[in-house]
Amino acid sequence: MIPPKRILSAINDYWPLLEVLVKRFNLSDFSFLDVQTIIKQQQPHLSSDKVFKEVNKLLQLEIIIPLAKSSQLEINRAIADFCQHLLQEENLGAMGEISALVDDLTRVGQRMYNAGLSDDQYELARNARIMDDRVRKIVKLFLHNQNAIFNLVEQAKSNDTHMSLAKRYKAVIEAFDEYIEPMLTMVDIGGHFKTCFAQIEHQISELIEYIMATGKFNQEKRMLEQLRTRILDMYLTGQKSLTKSADILLPLREELRRNTQLTRQAANVLSRIRKQGVNAVLGEFVPAFQSEPQKMSLGNANQMVAYMAELNEFEQAEYTLPNPDEIDRYALPHVPDYDKVKHCFFKQSETTPRSLFAFLEDEYSGLEADELLYLYQKLASDPAINIEQAEQPMTLAHHQHQFILHPYHGAINSNEQP
Amino acid sequence: MTHIDLSQLSLLKAINKKLVSGYHISEQDRELWQQLDQQIEQYAALFAALGYELVQDARGFVYLYADDATPSMGKTSRSFALTIYILIEHFANQGNDPINALFDQDIDLSLMQSLVQHNKHLFDQLEIFSGSDLRKDVFMRMVRLGVAKATEQGFLLQAPAYRYIDALLEINDFQEMTAEEPA
Secondary structure, three states: OOOHHHHHHHHHHOHHHHHHHHHHHOOOOEOHHHHHHHHHHHOOOOOHHHHHHHHHHHHHOOOEEEOOOOOOEEEOHHHHHHHHHHHOOOOOOOHHHHHHHHHHHHHHHHHHHHHHHOOOHHHHHHHHHHHHHHHHHHHHHHHHHHHHHHHHHHHHHOOOOOOOHHHHHHHHHHHHHHHHHHHHHHHOOOOHHHHHHHHHHHHHHHHHHHHHHHOOOHHHHHHHHHHHHHHHHHHHHHHHHHHHHHHHHHHHHHHHHHHHHHHHHHHHHHHHHHHHOHHHHHOOOOOOOOOHHHHHOOOOHHHHHHHHHHHHHHHHOOOOOOOOOOOOOOOOOOOOOHHHHHHHHHHHHOOOOEEHHHHHHHHOOOOOHHHHHHHHHHHHOOOOEEEEEOOOOEEEEEOOEEEEEOOEEEEEOHHHOO | OOOOOOOOOOOHHHHHHHHHOOOOEEOOOHHHHHHHHHOHHHHHHHHHHOOOEEEEEOOOEEEEEOOOOOHHHHHHHHHHHHHHHHHHHHHHHOOOOHHHHHHHOOEOHHHHHHHHHHOHHHHHOOOOOOHHHHHHHHHHHHHHHOOEEEOOOOEEEOHHHHHHHHHHHHHHHHHHHHHHOOO
């Protein structure tokens, strides 16, 4: 027998090589030369002699074994399984595997039950150990298959695989139809597994009660309790793993369904177009892009935006009338009749020029500033008055307002005297 | 009623111009798409007030619904449909996933030439006789309507092409219906 430690250290040393072998050949056979080439690639500095020795060493350790009646080699199955597990490169197992193990579990459970009731300590312990082993195996298979399905999905999804669409999806469909669906029905409430586990659990519980009542086999009692927990846990693991797998497979299955439907329909429609013409077949079905009114009646973009803004304001801004109490009442202007003002000016100023502003300020001091200025400009532009403008700007005041202007001085125009 | 705040719809003018011309705004028009996506309710309300139906498709595009096309647009749309269906068949024949390939693969002139060669009877009906006809009459127009975008190698279909895939499924529904009726 080869010491396990040596095998482990060899696996450690040759891991890069094993990884390539597992991934590339996927459990199929390969030649001595293949292994040599891979080693040569990974360690180019090694001489051919040395490479040959390395391969031989692997053969001696039985990590690589020759195929029966052939010069081809393969990886030792136990090592390959271990490597695949480590690399998560698992392949989907058959549903039958798990099913057979569960059936076996029921059988062994029955035997253990009988042994317990007939006080056969040795048989009880032996069968409990076998059951424990089966349970571990089943859990391992569930997880293994879940990983395998994840790989399958990755593969089906990735675009670089050269597998054709049909083939890619074939694996998915197979996984679903042959593993997930039957497994789900078995794990389901009322399914085969559920009844098996219920029966086993019942038997174990009864045994534990019996042991407690008789006070015998304390050691075995603990073992049985552990077993019961483990079975329950296994059931949950199985359910979880299956739902997870189903969840990731379902979308792919949908995609395939849609794609095949689409391809079939495309072919179908094209063949109809060949016979009946494009317009007859596609006529009313193709999406319309721009309707006649859309094309004709919209005007240019600016009009459009203005119109939309108008619409928007119409909808949004409701005009609220101001509260009548809050606004100042409208006051009528007190501007006196211009002719009267002019007459008054003429009366006062005779022929000597007089400041228009001073005149208005004296005579009409009660007026508002704007009213005063209105009269001021009216007088200033009157042709009947001769106007002279001051050269220096002056600051004039009326009530609290101040004006800076070149004030006008006006005298009666002798030609236009009224 | 949706509150419409024009100050938030800063790209209204550009969006309106594109949509009214029949263009489909999709994720490739990043700026317009972002604003539409954020303010879709306001835009929808605004266009609804104008008598249009703004449709936002979950696959990433927005367009104005038109129930009947102008005659020239109808012909254009049929040529798009035919081209897309032929592409689906082409990719499926090659063993590709047709949907993925449709939106992932550049369509260059040599592919167009081979499509026209292999489907002469079909393209003849639309007066497309060569790869460059297909490029000019179909793909350039697709770009103008937002169904495809131009790339270095050729053209790449955009999300609005899904409308044609939906239409394809409808044709068959209709076919099945008419097939069932006589029975």
